[in-house]
Amino acid sequence: MIDKIKLVLALILVAAGVAGFYLLSEHALVVRILAVLAGIIAAVVVFWSTPLGREAFAFVQDSAAEARRVVWPTRKETIQTTVAVFVLVMVMAVFLWLVDIGFLWGVKMLMGRGA
Known part of the structure; x- marks a missing residue:
């Protein structure tokens, strides 16, 4: 119950940090942003003190470690x-255009308005 x-x-x-941003509208933008950051930092500290928070932070750490192990493609x-995707998109565009022209011709013939 305490964790909830x-x-x-x-x-x-x-929410208090965001509300502070709007309530401090007459102050400098830096103060307003600091209010939001203070609310977020306080929320993170409170969230981290729960078991769910510790699990979430462990998951984030594991995800970051996994991302560092990824082998990124070369240039x-x-x-x-990118070229392969572009060529495939162009081929599909021409194919769908031809199918569309075929359907247009077929509908015109069915309606008796053919050339």
Whole structure:
């Protein structure tokens, strides 16, 4: 039950930060942004104190570690893939255009308005 209260408190802190942004409309933009950041930071601290928060942060850390292990394509591979996709799109566009022309001709013939 305490964890659910902490989660609700974290949401309230984020909402308070956003509300502070609008309530401080007569102040400098830096102060307004700091109000939002303070609300978000306080919410993260409260969220991290729950088991769900610790699991979420562990998941984020694992995801970041996995992203570092990804083998990204080289520039040459990226260009080749982009060209292949572009060519396929053009071929499909011509094919669908021809199918559309065929359907147009067929409908005209069925309606008796053929050339």
